[in-house]
Amino acid sequence: MRTPLFYGYARVSTSFQSLKNQRHEIFEYAHKNNILIDKIVEIEISSTKNKKERLIDETLSKLTRGDVLIVTKLDRLGRSTVEVLQIIEDIKSKGIILHIIKDGLIIDCNISNPINDMLLTLLSGFAQMEKNFISERTKSALAQRKAQGIKLGRKKGAIVKSIYDKHFDTIKDLLNKQVTVSNISKIIGVGTRQSLGCYIKSRNLGGIDWYG
Numbered sequence: 001m002r003t004p005l006f007y008g009y010a011r012v013s014t015s016f017q018s019l020k021n022q023r024h025e026i027f028e029y030a031h032k033n034n035i036l037i038d039k040i041v042e043i044e045i046s047s048t049k050n051k052k053e054r055l056i057d058e059t060l061s062k063l064t065r066g067d068v069l070i071v072t073k074l075d076r077l078g079r080s081t082v083e084v085l086q087i088i089e090d091i092k093s094k095g096i097i098l099h100i101i102k103d104g105l106i107i108d109c110n111i112s113n114p115i116n117d118m119l120l121t122l123l124s125g126f127a128q129m130e131k132n133f134i135s136e137r138t139k140s141a142l143a144q145r146k147a148q149g150i151k152l153g154r155k156k157g158a159i160v161k162s163i164y165d166k167h168f169d170t171i172k173d174l175l176n177k178q179v180t181v182s183n184i185s186k187i188i189g190v191g192t193r194q195s196l197g198c199y200i201k202s203r204n205l206g207g208i209d210w211y212g
Helices: 019-032 056-061 081-093 114-147 165-176 181-188 193-202
Strands: 006-012 039-044 068-071 097-100 105-107
Touching: 006 019, 006 056, 019 039, 019 068, 056 081, 081 097, 081 105, 081 114, 105 114, 165 181, 165 193, 181 193
Parallel strands: 006 039, 006 068, 068 097
Antiparallel strands: 097 105
């Protein structure tokens, strides 16, 4: 009999969020429930990107009936209520079991649970409403500042804060030792090789030739 796979899926959509926090929550949940995680898929990309770019389809393609997918929150799966529910239907049709840590839900197609179905719809709706409210507040605030004659956007040449700033000295030291960008990314445990490469360029740290 095939041993089920246990996958975690973590995604952040802004530089102010942390994959590390989601990774920690997934491992902590697994430890409490005596689960051995086979792999965590980590994505650092905007929620407005499509499913292919967020690797959710690719992740699901590696799982089959009886396997388990663990996420910290429902909104990590999709960018809208419709998409989240569509992904959940894909998960259920494949017989994959979905664990949603913060909502305390386990979606298993082998177990009929109308309460779970109702909660999923409600939670997805609330997540989308919250996102819309935030978007509207942001637009309103920007419109108000513009009306007051405040120039929007950052100054040309301004350095934007980055998740890598607190690792600046470590990154610089490792680059001087000719450690590859890929290995530096693994050592500091933050972001991706591509985003780290962009950070190194933006801070004029050099050493970008050894990408291995």
